[in-house]
Amino acid sequence: MMxxxxxxxxxxxxxxxxxxxxxxxxxFKFTPxxxxxxxxxxxxxxxxxxxxxxxxxxxxxxxxxxxFTLLNAKIIAES
Numbered sequence: 001m002m003x004x005x006x007x008x009x010x011x012x013x014x015x016x017x018x019x020x021x022x023x024x025x026x027x028f029k030f031t032p033x034x035x036x037x038x039x040x041x042x043x044x045x046x047x048x049x050x051x052x053x054x055x056x057x058x059x060x061x062x063x064x065x066x067x068f069t070l071l072n073a074k075i076i077a078e079s
Contacts, residue, residue: 007060013029025079028068034061
């Protein structure tokens with residue numbers, strides 16, 4: 001059996017993201033729940049306590065964070 005390396009970022013589209021108005025721009029951000037989960041997983045990762053499932057979850061959330069960073073930078077640059 002092959003271990004899943006990453007949970008797809010699209011998994012959180014319905015429940016893990018929101019759009020926030022910042023300086024009259026609509027920017028993507030995590031919901032408080034997803035942000036809390038990211039922090040929890042990051043702490044467990046630093047302690048070396050992640051399960052393989054949690055590693056896949058953390059990888060997916062971090063990829064979504066990178067996507068948001070790029071999208072938000074593009075939105076800001078084009079404003």
